[in-house]
Amino acid sequence: METLFNKRLQVYVKCKDCEERKANIRVNIDLLVTSNPVYKRDLVVRLTDDVDPYFLYSLSISEEDYQSLKVQQGLLIDFASFPQKFIDLLHLCLAEQEKESPRFLLHLACQSSLHDSAAHFSVVETNAFKHLNHLSLKLLQGSDKEVKDYLATCLSSLKEDKQSLEIKLKKTEEDLSRQLAYAQQTLAEKTKELDKLRSEWTSQTTSLSSRHSQDLMSEREKALEIQGRLQQQTEQIRQELEGSHQRSSQQLQSRLAELEASTRELTERRYKNESALRDLMIKLASAEEESQRAKQQVTSLRRENGTLDTELHDKERSLGQLQTRLAVLEQEVKDKEQLMGRTREVLEATQQQKETMEGNVESKDHQIKKLESTVRSLSEEQKKANGIIKKLQADGRMLAEKIKVKNSVTVSQEKVVQDTAEKLHTARRLLQDAKQQLTHKDEQVSKLKEQLETTIEKLNESKEVLKTNENVIGWLNKQLNEKQLLRKPPAPESFQTPAAQSTTAGPRAQFYPMAPKPTFSHADTPDFLPPDQRTLPPPHKLVESGGLDAKYFERREDSIPLYGLLTNLQSRELPPRPSKQTLPSAYFSA
Template sequence: MSSNVNLYLFDEMSFECESLYLCCRRADVRLTVETCMSSSPIHKKELTVRITDDADPLFLYSVAIGEEDFQSLKSQQGLLVDFSAFPQKFIDLLEQCILEQGKQVPRFLIQLVTSSPALDCMPAYLNVVETNPFKHLTHLSLKLLAGSDSDIKKYLAICIKNLKMENIMLEDKLHRSDKGLSKRLTVTQQALAEKSKELDKLQNEWTSQITSLTNKYSQEITAEKEKVLRVQAQYQLQHEQQKKEMEATFNRKVRHLETRVSEFETINKDLTEKKYKSESSVRELKSKFAGLEEEYQRAKQEVLSLQRENSTLDTECHEKEKLLNHLRTRIAVLKQEVKDKEQVVIRSTDVCESAQEHKKKLEESLEMKQLQIGKFETTVKSISEELLKGNEIIKKLQGEMKKLMEKMKLKNAVTLQQEKILGEKEQTVQKERLELSNVKQALQQKEEEVLKLQEQLDITVQKLEESKQLLKTNENVISWLNKQLNENKIASMHGASGHSDTPCAGSATNSAALQYGLVSICAVLH
């Protein structure tokens, strides 16, 4: 790898890659990365990537990437670098691939995916892939176009031009080296002639010195040999004595070691027995450990399933709480409506009391006019029968009203008890979430009860509306009777001022009948 790789801001920048995965086989190719100015009228920087094979001159794939092409590539493949930093980052990826190429399972790969040779002019894809046990992650994918005839010719022309330049450079180097070597040869030959003369002189001197030294050293060697023989005899005697002593000590040590070996053998037997026992205990513990691990995994799965069920039950509980809050608000609204209706009933009772007071006054007037009642008994009987029917209807309505009021009181008590029970249930739900299944059943039962209570409340509301309508009709009847009484009073006053007795008697009978009807209606309402 040349040092020009890091200078990516210059006009030309090259990068060579030694190995590449090509069509499911591994091959050595040359990958060149260059930045150059485009030949278009607007001069822009372009990044050219070229793949060639030194063994196959017709193998050529290339691509030119401009700033616009890079923007589309960036959006398609999710790149995070700009066009100015892209060449250096691409070269860094290629350097990672070169570092990993010597491994059996490289982490970074360069893949060139090509179509079949039968399909000409089909593009190829240069992929920089990071491998891991989980996934093959493609960092970059470039679409390369196969070289056309003109491109291959241009590439071959450039190759020939480069080869010619290299040939010229090599020829210059050869001429220079020939001149230098010829000069060095002449110098070395002269030096050899001089050195050979010096060698001859030295050899003559050396032979004379060797002869003299051999004579000297031969005498000294004979004397030294005699001394060595004497010393050797002395050393042999000492060696024999030391040998005997060593044999004795060695025999003692051997006996001692034999005794120790016997002791160690007994200890070894004991240790082997302990080892076998420990191995058997280890096996048992391993089997127990495996069983415990299986139980742990099962318990873990059960805990996960229970957590999921707990989460689902929590959501259901929240939904049920929302329903309960909604029902409570509805019950409060119904209670308010019942209170309003009770106030209406109280007002009607006040009206009845005022009617009773009026009735007392009318009774006083009736005592004054009891003498006239006997004449109009026939008409009163007919009216009294109709009024009795009305009284019976009013009595029935009053009985139904009393029953409805009692039912409403009972329902209010029941709803209060249910609210208390629901509060207790909510506390138990918060304290004992482990018993959610039982709480579910209780909630379902409570929901059914609440639905029943809602139905009962709807029925009571309908009955209250019916009773309201009946009260309105009764009020209308009372107002009509009051009008009739007032008319009869006016008529009686006119009769007392100078009219004949017969019409006065008729008005008196009508007033008496109306007063009797009022008395009976007020008594029923009371």
């Protein structure tokens, strides 16, 4: 059995004895395939309710039953595509059920009560005119055996889910208990280490305080020598930083000029490519128009060639008719010539018999005149026929020459059409190459723009670093000048705090006396903000903490905060953060 659809849908349930109501009913569609003894497919539709376990309506549709359903409801699809179309309708209903006025609805109409008899399950489409019933299925209420089987399957699935959840719960309990034991063990170890470190720290602080009081006088004498060295070192560092900054700025400016030149060249190439592309498009359009005209001329010439062929056939037919008529006239002329010969013979005979036949001379002369007139008319007709024949022969030659010229013109035009087609193909290929080159150039331009942005960002960062270095150098010079002026012996109380806390601060903590450090609140210097958003503490606090004048810590628009000094100062002076509140566990008490 293959499950095709299993979801909860909103169905309008209407019974005969109660009012219409909405209910969330689970629609399950399965395809049951049996091959023993005969291959058979059945579509099983089942309606259940997750709240009411006794709610069960089912219907099994075989291929024979579907044929009758198809005839009754006027369906246009076969049984193979019916399940998918039915599922598509259910998906439409699922998509429309959250709207105020859904277009597709599901109706379940019972004849009497909800758990009796049969029910009609239908898919209805609503519009402004009427309700269209796309499909209506008659479902039967599940019998006691079917309900028991359904409840047994539900119970078995619930038991399987329960077993899997119990296994997961055991695994999580074991993991959590293992983690808890490991955490308790590490906590005990860390507490031991903390006690040990505290004892070591107290011993070290006492020894350092005694040693510091002894070494303080010797260190004061060394401070003057170190002060001169520091001035020389700071001057050298400043000169080196200025030189490196100038070199880096020159390199970046040259790189920027090169990038700008390359971007200009690329933009010019892009414009040239675009103009060439437009020219190619214009040439392509003109070539297409010329090819269209050539095709039209070829079709017209072929049409004229056909008409000339028909005219040639007509002329040849008329020529044949005239040739036959000419043959007839020649035959008549031959007959007339034979008649003339005979008359001549008769004339000779009459001339020989002239003397004897003088009485018949006039009649014979009259007949001779008639014959001569007929001979003249026949000769004239023969001349006319010869002229017509010559004219027809000349027309035939002219038509043959015209046909030859037309054929040569058509052949040349077909060659022109082929040439234009080849030119069109080459132009299209060139257009594609130009487009590819244009896309490649656009990608190069975008990459160069990104490189330019990164170089500008690096330039800005180098400027900011230079400003911070200048501020640090000024602050160090000011501190050194103040230390030279302030040579009074400090009170012993002012050295106890740095001696107790500067176990890893370096030589500076031992050289100079410092006032007690005030504690800053989290509102003054929050350590969870990034360095560019941290605000400096008030000037009087900085004067108290570092011994500097307040004017060197005033916030200016063109200045950059001293990240390294202030963050180190604040990290030492801020109180420890409160630990995060742990959430109570569901399995262990707090």
